[in-house]
Amino acid sequence: MSVDLDDPGLQAPPDSPNGHVELAPMRPGALRWNDVAIFLGAAVSSLSLVWLVYERLAPTSGALGFLICWVLTFLLVYWIVVREVDGPLVATDKLVAVGIGIVAVGLLVPLVSILVYIIYQGLHALTVGFFLRDMTGISPQQPASAGGAAHAIVGSLEQVGLALVISVPIGITAAVYMNEVRGRMTRAVRTFVNAMSGVPSIVAGLFIYAIWLLQFHHSFSGFAAALALSILMLPTVARTAEEVLRLVPDGLREASLALGSPEWRTTWSVVLPTARSGLVTAVILGMARAVGETAPLIMTSFGTQTMNWNPFSGAQQSLPLFVWQQYQLGGGAVGTPGFLRAFTGAFALIMVVLILFVIARLFGRSKFSSR
Amino acid sequence: MDVRTEREEPEIDLTDAAALAAPAGTPGEMIAEEVSAWFGSHKVLENLNLHMPAGRVTALIGPSGCGKSTFIRILNRMHELVVGAALAGSVLLDGADIYGPHHRPTDTRRRIGMVFQKPNPFPTMSVYDNVLSGLKLTRSRATDRDALVEQCLGRAGLWNEVKNRLRAAGGALSGGQQQRLCIARALAVQPEVLLMDEPCSALDPTSTRRIEETIEEIKQQVTIVIVTHNMQQAQRISEQCAFFNVNEGEPGRIVEIGPTAQIFENPKDQRTADYVHGRFG
Amino acid sequence: MDDAPGAALATSDAAGPRAISRNRTTADRVYRGVAAAGGMVTFVVLFLIGLFLVIRSVAALQVAGLKFFTTASWPPALTEHSQFGIAAIVYYTVEIALIALAIAVPVSIATALFIAEYAPRQIRKPLTSLVDLLAAVPSLIYGLWGFFYLQPKMVGISEWLNMHLGFIPIFQVTERLFTSSPFIAGVVVSLMVVPISTSVMREVFSQTPQGEKEAALALGGTRWGMVRKVVLPFGVGGMIGGSMLGLGRALGETIAVAIIISPLLTISPHILQSGGNSVAAWIALRFSESTGGLPLSALMAAGLTLFLLTLGVNVIASFIVSRSRSGSGIEI
Numbered sequence: 001m002s003v004d005l006d007d008p009g010l011q012a013p014p015d016s017p018n019g020h021v022e023l024a025p026m027r028p029g030a031l032r033w034n035d036v037a038i039f040l041g042a043a044v045s046s047l048s049l050v051w052l053v054y055e056r057l058a059p060t061s062g063a064l065g066f067l068i069c070w071v072l073t074f075l076l077v078y079w080i081v082v083r084e085v086d087g088p089l090v091a092t093d094k095l096v097a098v099g100i101g102i103v104a105v106g107l108l109v110p111l112v113s114i115l116v117y118i119i120y121q122g123l124h125a126l127t128v129g130f131f132l133r134d135m136t137g138i139s140p141q142q143p144a145s146a147g148g149a150a151h152a153i154v155g156s157l158e159q160v161g162l163a164l165v166i167s168v169p170i171g172i173t174a175a176v177y178m179n180e181v182r183g184r185m186t187r188a189v190r191t192f193v194n195a196m197s198g199v200p201s202i203v204a205g206l207f208i209y210a211i212w213l214l215q216f217h218h219s220f221s222g223f224a225a226a227l228a229l230s231i232l233m234l235p236t237v238a239r240t241a242e243e244v245l246r247l248v249p250d251g252l253r254e255a256s257l258a259l260g261s262p263e264w265r266t267t268w269s270v271v272l273p274t275a276r277s278g279l280v281t282a283v284i285l286g287m288a289r290a291v292g293e294t295a296p297l298i299m300t301s302f303g304t305q306t307m308n309w310n311p312f313s314g315a316q317q318s319l320p321l322f323v324w325q326q327y328q329l330g331g332g333a334v335g336t337p338g339f340l341r342a343f344t345g346a347f348a349l350i351m352v353v354l355i356l357f358v359i360a361r362l363f364g365r366s367k368f369s370s371r
Numbered sequence: 372m373d374v375r376t377e378r379e380e381p382e383i384d385l386t387d388a389a390a391l392a393a394p395a396g397t398p399g400e401m402i403a404e405e406v407s408a409w410f411g412s413h414k415v416l417e418n419l420n421l422h423m424p425a426g427r428v429t430a431l432i433g434p435s436g437c438g439k440s441t442f443i444r445i446l447n448r449m450h451e452l453v454v455g456a457a458l459a460g461s462v463l464l465d466g467a468d469i470y471g472p473h474h475r476p477t478d479t480r481r482r483i484g485m486v487f488q489k490p491n492p493f494p495t496m497s498v499y500d501n502v503l504s505g506l507k508l509t510r511s512r513a514t515d516r517d518a519l520v521e522q523c524l525g526r527a528g529l530w531n532e533v534k535n536r537l538r539a540a541g542g543a544l545s546g547g548q549q550q551r552l553c554i555a556r557a558l559a560v561q562p563e564v565l566l567m568d569e570p571c572s573a574l575d576p577t578s579t580r581r582i583e584e585t586i587e588e589i590k591q592q593v594t595i596v597i598v599t600h601n602m603q604q605a606q607r608i609s610e611q612c613a614f615f616n617v618n619e620g621e622p623g624r625i626v627e628i629g630p631t632a633q634i635f636e637n638p639k640d641q642r643t644a645d646y647v648h649g650r651f652g
Numbered sequence: 653m654d655d656a657p658g659a660a661l662a663t664s665d666a667a668g669p670r671a672i673s674r675n676r677t678t679a680d681r682v683y684r685g686v687a688a689a690g691g692m693v694t695f696v697v698l699f700l701i702g703l704f705l706v707i708r709s710v711a712a713l714q715v716a717g718l719k720f721f722t723t724a725s726w727p728p729a730l731t732e733h734s735q736f737g738i739a740a741i742v743y744y745t746v747e748i749a750l751i752a753l754a755i756a757v758p759v760s761i762a763t764a765l766f767i768a769e770y771a772p773r774q775i776r777k778p779l780t781s782l783v784d785l786l787a788a789v790p791s792l793i794y795g796l797w798g799f800f801y802l803q804p805k806m807v808g809i810s811e812w813l814n815m816h817l818g819f820i821p822i823f824q825v826t827e828r829l830f831t832s833s834p835f836i837a838g839v840v841v842s843l844m845v846v847p848i849s850t851s852v853m854r855e856v857f858s859q860t861p862q863g864e865k866e867a868a869l870a871l872g873g874t875r876w877g878m879v880r881k882v883v884l885p886f887g888v889g890g891m892i893g894g895s896m897l898g899l900g901r902a903l904g905e906t907i908a909v910a911i912i913i914s915p916l917l918t919i920s921p922h923i924l925q926s927g928g929n930s931v932a933a934w935i936a937l938r939f940s941e942s943t944g945g946l947p948l949s950a951l952m953a954a955g956l957t958l959f960l961l962t963l964g965v966n967v968i969a970s971f972i973v974s975r976s977r978s979g980s981g982i983e984i
Contacts, residue, residue: 063805064805064806064808064809065808065809065812089874090874092874092876093874093875093876093877096876096879097770097875097876099762100762100763100765100766100770101766101770101771103758103759103762103763103766104762104763104766104767104771104779105779107759107763107782107783107786107846108782110786110843111782111785111786111789113797113801113802114789114793114794114797117797117800117801118793118796118797121800169690170690170693172690173686173687173689173690173691174687174690174691174693174694176687176690177687177688177690177691178691180687181683181684181687181688183684183687183688183691185688185691185692186691188695189691189692189694189695191967191970192691192694192695192698193694194966194970195694195698195963195966195967195970196694196697196698197966198897198900198901198904198962198963198965198966199698199701199904199959199962199963200903200904200905200906200932200958200959200962201904201906201932202904202906202932202935202936202955202958203701203705203904203932203955203958203959203962204701206705206935206951206952206955207700207701207704207705210704210705210707210708210952211700211704214708215704231697231701234693234694234697235694238694249491251487251489251491252491252493252494254449254452254487254491255487255491255492255493255553255556256493256504256508257449257452257480258447258449258480258484258485258487258557259480259481259484259504259505259508259509259556259557259560260477260478260479260480260481260482260505260508260509260560261477261480261505261508261509262477262508262676262677262679262680262683263676263680263683263684264679264680264682264683265507265508265509265510266508267683269504269507269508270493270504270508273495274493274494274495276495285788288788289788291790292788292789292790292791292792292793293790293791294790294791294792294906294907295791295906295907295932295936298936298939298940299939320790320792323792323796324792324907327796327911332799334800339800342796343796346792346793346796349790349792349793350789350790350793353788353789353790354785356788357784357785357788361781407669409669451672457669457670457672458669458670458672459668459669459670460670470670470672470673471673472673472675473675474673474675475675475676475677476674476675477677
């Protein structure tokens, strides 16, 4: 087949000086308008379909049921349409992708719902007095504006603080043993740490009650609660710390050892400072866990109405216990003073957890964030 | 029937021994005697003998995978840090076996320094603190720290480039600068020997040249043993070369040792000749 | 690294390896000792927990004997002649946990797959943070939200299930009271289990060997085909381990269940109907009334049962993950 060089189709376009045709870049794998249109079309059509039919089929389900019906119908419609356009193989593939995506993003729904509900109910009865007064002499029937949770806040701070002091050094030491010393028992210790992270919080509370209060004849105290909380914090701190230490490059250890440094100095002066931000994250995550634990407090710090500054003697209130006890006093009904106080406390609690979480995320955003 | 290949006898060229020997009494003389090494049950080095004279540069050359890095790590007791590693033979520093029962690894490593292939300054410390980190880690004292920092950075050829930013982070320098910082750091603890494991392989030609100048300047005070793949570099900087080789399925061995000029121009062993003329490797 | 190297290789041949004297400084020896002590604290604590729970349970177990595990009643005041046992309590604990798993396992697998394989790079991190945030929310908050907000909405679903799927025995009810049911508790607990399982599964999926994935695609498979044939089989260990880890969490869940459930001591299979229990919630609710020897000892015995149960589940989960092809690098 000969080529006709005078064919205008073969000539260079007038703008290119050296005769080369400029081609626009292609992106074969990117999302096409076509796909987006099918997706939206299926969504809208299934929505209208369910809207029309819903009342007839499901007489009692509310918004939740509607949502479920819509999603199922959407998936069906989408699958049918894609099957027509691209064939059954691609249809299954796209259906799975969309389905999985809906489930994953759907986790946003309960999370947002929880945050919004707690914040909304909690802000209702929030007063400045909440942070300044305790519940001395306040009976459950008095309105929610009476009294406050100052004693709970102080107790939480002290108990979590003590738990930190106990569990962080031990946790980091265990992580150092597992990752730096790498002794004979490393695998065993790792198993124990994993086993310990599965201990239910109520069991930790029972244990401290059995050993500290019954065996050693102490009374309820914030310190006992701190002991129980450190049992729950320790595995979190140890595991996260070990992950962080693992990320420190081996070359640094080698450099330090090659200079003649003993092992402990290498760990103390080189490895730990390099991993510092990650270790701080580990501590903050442990704190976030401890501050929200309720069950072990029932049998260790017991709770009280009055302010107790001394964590080493006498029952002490703390935020989660305050919420739990106020909920029980409120009798499970909406709008009672107990209900309102419980939600105000819950609001404070979730704010603390959120703040700690955000701080940990920001800290971990240095080069040692593994996930 | 003995199917082992014939034992390699390391050749030490005695006619040039006088040129090789350092002035008597200079510290930093190392001798490896009948050194063998294992990883687990896999033997990787066999019966190495090497005399590294004080005040001289000894280059270890040979194709990859023949155990040069393993050998050099035996010289400063880093080999034993690997789980399952084992060795035989002795390594003498100034006449005393560093693996002897009364020798601490930490002391040995202070006297025999090492520069690694990949620069590894301590990222959270400043340049100043990086240079002094060896002192801190070994609890040594320095009478004048500023002067020591300037001296070490000067010898490493880095002083002029960082003298105005001594407080900058060690990890913020370029690759070549980082490696020179590592050299300065190693020099700060006043070692007698400096081991260098392909220190320039990851660097640009300018940094390489600068480091070779450093080696030339410091070799009188510090014995240098350098592993290198770059034969022109070996010719430029070393007085003595040891050629390593390995046959498939066998541990690595030293095939020939001799003055650099002789190794490259008039090697005694055919395999050495093949390697230095680029026929393999 | 502790054993003298060369010991295993020593032969009669003089060319064998030599023993290396470690010659650690005193400071290093102290350092290693302290680190080992820190590691062993975990063992000591676990051992003490078991020990003290056993000591304190002895009284109750002497009274009830093995019937403790088969009796389903628990009178308010316990004497030496009472009949009490945790059969019903354990039954409901497991029932709620299974309901939670039935929801959480598919959701976890889907979410983990999405994050590891399907999500665009930019939303991978935010989605992971979102899942971690779900894990950080305290159980107490889940309980309050579940009881006051979710339950009124779930009642409608329970009624629908009862009406349209009532031929299945578990969806039948003997009386039309749909609040405080194991079903609702299970749904709330599943929200707490999802982040834990997702975390483990996601890590496992992201370690699928790149070569195998590319081979599947190069043969002409779709992404789902590649996931089905390569990622999921590779991640079986992680999926099982992650699910069992979630099971352990669900079994030990206390406050959320205590808020939602209405404690019941008779065993019934109707999950949509009011009435359920869990060992942890039972202990939490009964603690303040259980003063004195026997009632407290009975609670301790219940706690011991829960401890052994969750410990067993966790150890098995750990074992499965580490033995599987995907799990060798994973810590759960």
